[in-house]
Amino acid sequence: MAPSAVEVETVAVPPNIAALKLNAQTGPYKEIAPTKYDKEAELTGVEGHAAAKYPHYLPTWDRSQKYPPLQPFEHYEHGKDADTTFPNLLPEGTNITHLTPTIGTEVNGIQLSKLTNAGKDELARFVAERKVVAFRNQDFRDLTIEQALEYGSYFGRHHIHPTSGAPEGFPEIHLVHRGAGDNSVDTFFANRTSSVAWHSDVSYEQQPPGTTFLYIFDKPETGGDTLFVDAVEAYNRLSPLFRERLHGLKATHSGVEQANSSITRGGVVRREPVINEHPIIRTHPATGEKAIYVNPQFTRDIVGLKKEESDALLKFLYDHLAFGADFQARVKWEEGTVVVW
Numbered sequence: 152m153a154p155s156a157v158e159v160e161t162v163a164v165p166p167n168i169a170a171l172k173l174n175a176q177t178g179p180y181k182e183i184a185p186t187k188y189d190k191e192a193e194l195t196g197v198e199g200h201a202a203a204k205y206p207h208y209l210p211t212w213d214r215s216q217k218y219p220p221l222q223p224f225e226h227y228e229h230g231k232d233a234d235t236t237f238p239n240l241l242p243e244g245t246n247i248t249h250l251t252p253t254i255g256t257e258v259n260g261i262q263l264s265k266l267t268n269a270g271k272d273e274l275a276r277f278v279a280e281r282k283v284v285a286f287r288n289q290d291f292r293d294l295t296i297e298q299a300l301e302y303g304s305y306f307g308r309h310h311i312h313p314t315s316g317a318p319e320g321f322p323e324i325h326l327v328h329r330g331a332g333d334n335s336v337d338t339f340f341a342n343r344t345s346s347v348a349w350h351s352d353v354s355y356e357q358q359p360p361g362t363t364f365l366y367i368f369d370k371p372e373t374g375g376d377t378l379f380v381d382a383v384e385a386y387n388r389l390s391p392l393f394r395e396r397l398h399g400l401k402a403t404h405s406g407v408e409q410a411n412s413s414i415t416r417g418g419v420v421r422r423e424p425v426i427n428e429h430p431i432i433r434t435h436p437a438t439g440e441k442a443i444y445v446n447p448q449f450t451r452d453i454v455g456l457k458k459e460e461s462d463a464l465l466k467f468l469y470d471h472l473a474f475g476a477d478f479q480a481r482v483k484w485e486e487g488t489v490v491v492w
Contacts, residue, residue, distance in 0.1 A: 181327050182312055182314050182315035182325070182327075182409065182413075183314050183315070183409070183412055183413040183416050183418045184212045184314075184316060184413065184416055184417060184418030184419065185329070185330055185333055185335060185416075187330070187333070187335075188210075188212075188330050188333075189330065189331075190209060190211075192330070192331055192332070193206070193209050193330060193331060194206055194209070196331070197331050197332055199331075199332070200331035200332060203369075204368060204369060205292060205368045205369075207296065207318060208292075208296070208318050208324070208326065208368060209318065209328070210315075210316025210317060210318070210326040210328045211316060211317060211318065211319045212316050212418055212419045213419065214419050216322065216419065216421055217421060217422070218311060218313075218322075218421045218422045219422070220422060220423065220425070221356065221357065221358075221422070221425075223357060223358065224308050224358065226307050226308070226358065226361060227307070228275070228361070228436040228437050229271060229272045229275045229276075229305070229306060230272065230275035230276035230278075230279045230436075230437030230438070231276075231436065231437050232272045233269075233272040233273040233275065233276035233277075233437075234269070234272075234273060235273075235276060237273045237276075237277055238273075239266065239267055239269045239270035239273050240261065240266065240270050240273035240274050240277055241258070241261070241273075241277070242261070244260055245258060245259070245260040245261050246258070246259040246260050249281070250480045250481070250482075251381075251477070251478065251479070251480050253282070253381050253383070253384045253478055254281065254282040254283060254379060254380070254381035254384065254478060254479070254480045255281065255282070255283055255284075255285075255379065255480025255481075255482070256277075256281040256283075256284045256285070257284075257285045257286075257287060258284060258285070258286050258287065259286075259287045259288060261286070262289065262290060263286055263289055263291065263489060264289070264290055264291060264294060264298075264302065268305070271305050271306070274362075274491065275306060275362055275437065276437055276438075278362060278491045278492060279435055279437045279438050280438060282379065282381050282383065282480075282492060283379040283480055283482065283490060283491070283492040284490070284491050284492070285482050285488055285489075285490045286488070286489045286490075286491065287485060287487060287488055288487045289366065289487050289488065289489040290487070291364070291366045291489050292366055292367070292368055292487070296318060296321050296324060299324070300321070300323055300324070303323075303364060306361060306362040307360075307361050307362065309323035310323070310325075310353065310356070310360050311323055311421065311422075312325045312353065312421075313406065313409075313410060313413075313419075313420055313421045313422045313424065314409055314410060314412075314413040314418055314419055314420055314421070315327075316328055322421065347378075347473075348447070348448050349380065349446055349447055349448065349469070349472060349473055350446045350447070350448035350449060351444065351446045351449070353406070353449075354404045354429065354444070354446060354449045354450070355404040355405050355406035355409075355424070355425055355426060355427055355449050356406075356425065356427065357425070357427045359429075362491065362492075363491065363492055364489060364490075364491050365377075365489070365490045365491075365492075366488065366489040366490070367484050367486070367487075367488055370484050370485075370486070375484055376481050376482060376483050376484065377481075377482045377484070377490070378479055378480070378481050378482075379479065379480050379481075379482065379492065380472050380473070380475060380478065380479045381475075381478040381479070381480075382442040382443045382444065382472065383435075383440045383441065383442045384475075384478035385442075385443050385471055385472050385475055385478060386432065386441050386442055386443050388471075388475070388478070389471075394432070394441075397431050397432050397443075398432055399430075400430070400431045400432075400453055400454070400455075400456075401428045401429060401430055401431065401453070401454045401455075402428065402429060402431050402444075402445050402450050402451070402452065402453050402454065402465070403426055403427070403428050403450070403451045403452055403454065404426065404427055404428070404429055404449045404450050404451070405424070405426045405449060405451045406424040406425050406426070406449070407424040407426065409424070409449075410423075410424040411424075426451075428454055429444055430444065431443065431444060431445055431453070431468075432444065443468060443471075443472065445465060445468050445469070446469075446472075447465075447469045450465060452465070453465065
């Protein structure tokens, strides 16, 4: 949702899982195991579906795999070192299309995998400024998994998701996958009118992700677009008095419900779920821009406010982000697309 800031201004809170299970949300978490998954069918193909084009990336869910709690680390923001004229990232002849004035850009004509470290610094800064950037005709999916992980490690420590599927032996890769013949969407819509779930990835972590890369292996003929909202512009639209009230407030972010949902579906929980507090307004370390940092999928309440007060304020912020169509960007996936935010 927002450019991630690396302010370790958080407080670890031991989760009261027993209490929270009573209110566990089973919303559209894309990171949990499917109720039915036939890997062999993915490898060989089934009626109406070809065999997987990238079988080494097929997800696995190893229930015996357990990891200790994440340890704090010192993150270095490479965007601070960038030449803001972007000579290495956007040389002459690069095709650049801005989707909206403040968020979303499409870039054609450069190959991310070939960037020097100076180009990667510029990538971090350009993405921080434009919030989300879709790079077309990239070769990332043809890199080995080891090469992809080495590339990503330049930008910081890899995150291992507690519940998502991952290629065998590479838990750092987060996969969003729907198997051949999976009709769970029909079941989902039996009780829901929309699959839209605004969120900021794993915001419940003490140090949420910084620069994130998402690329596509296979896609439907149409649909499957991803929407992003500019939480910096959302902050700027608020009145000065309202912004002043938000500064200093913190909200709790919980991973408990996602873990419970995974368990309910027979999935995995690699790490014990955590609850952390984050400032509602965060500052990006490279651009200095301030952004709203709450989301309905993982934020639970505002510290120090009574329930009705917290609910009212969070609802206003959620609605402000979700309905701000003029500061949202819609990314349409194409073969070879890499989206960075």
